[in-house]
Amino acid sequence: MTTDQDDARGRDSVRSALRAFSIVSLFSSQRPQLTMKEISEGAELPSSTTARLIQTLAGEGYLRKCDNGAYAPGPRLIEMAASISGAASLTEIVRPHLETLRAETGETVCFAIKASETEAVYLDQCDSPQSVRHVRWVGERVPLANTAIGAALTGGCAPGEAKIALKTYEKDVSAVAAPIRNGSGKIVGAINVTGPSYRLTEAKLQQMGEALLREISKIEGSSDQRSNSWAI
Template sequence: MSTAHQDPPVSGGLQVVARSAQILRMFDSERTEVRINDVAEELAIGRTSAHRYLQSLASEGFLQRINDSDYQLGPLIVGLAASMVGGPALLDIASPELERLAAALGQTAVLGIWSGSSAVAVACKEPPGKSVNMTVRIGAPLGPTSAQGMAFLAWGKPAAREKSLSRLNVDRDTIQAQLNSALANGYTASTAVIDGVEALAAPIFDSSEQMAGTLALVAPTGVLDSTPGSPHIKELLATAANLSTALGSTKAS
């Protein structure tokens, strides 16, 4: 006999808020993704209604759609978590360094963290005195082919790297060559995210020598010099090393 759930009548905005909260509470350190069928079962609603809730939460940045059925926490939640729970020290320490880096090189500096499945921008500083600047929206997801995403693939946890790579429709040998280059040089470079935009990124480590975030420069294509030893690279690596040292890492010592 069928046990399909029938949707109860909607009682207004409070029910929407309550159900959205129920969906968000489904996530924890062990459960980083949910499926439409999971939401329908746990909330005792129909699959169509579950899909609508997930789509609405994704459209506002609370969730991020992975494929037709799976969702993960979105950039808005991750950004808030970084600033309110997990990253006050990093954000506080990084803010003046981002300002200094942006002013020294005349380009936008961005701080990124790992959301569990992708990099996310949590702070952005633009250089002063310029009428036109590049900017990165706080909470914006930074895909695995971005400079920040590549940095997390290179220096992050192997399990997260394999999970991300398994979803990429790219040649694994090409990606591995890029990761090897990053590990050898200490930074990543990418022009793969938005046409006309390039970025350089370096890893930031904490006292446990785990990757705490990324420091990146973002500029129009052709502006940044990604050659090892260039002024852009030297300043980026030095600033990332300063941040790592401030967080208790000895990697830069």
């Protein structure tokens, strides 16, 4: 049960988050540094509110104070921007390979990255054309534990190896997954093929795993991959 006081605190939290976003969105390649006055005017916030939000953002590493007194994006904000850019680039490269795997396997094929120490997030998918199929959605988060995609993202597969899960954390769903590594050998994402367990026998999963590894080999060998470290 929530109270009026809880609702008010929730609205205040949302308002603070929106104000923080309005501040970080002011920075760009043309405006890499901003004074507190410029931030206050650009975000249309009172000076006292601006000062409080800047202090919080700087304390968390999203902003940093420069020697000249101005503010610039901090290490956490830069890292976040790089991750988003790298993920978007990789998603574009991976997409045609997801479509190839769907056509070859007839099952749902997804691309995911590690979202946290406990979860993966799906960034793209190609749904199975079959009437009975396993459905994911872009932005969905799944646990790293007890999942094929989680094993692939956390080093549970040796190079050239796919992870088979005859049953995942979801009832009656089986999967095969393998990691994508950048030029330095770092795991930057993973692809899985999933479907109903009654249809995906171990032999079928082995076949799909071989197809999956072929496509991942093409991704890892692409010229885009060699020129981009994909440091996600």
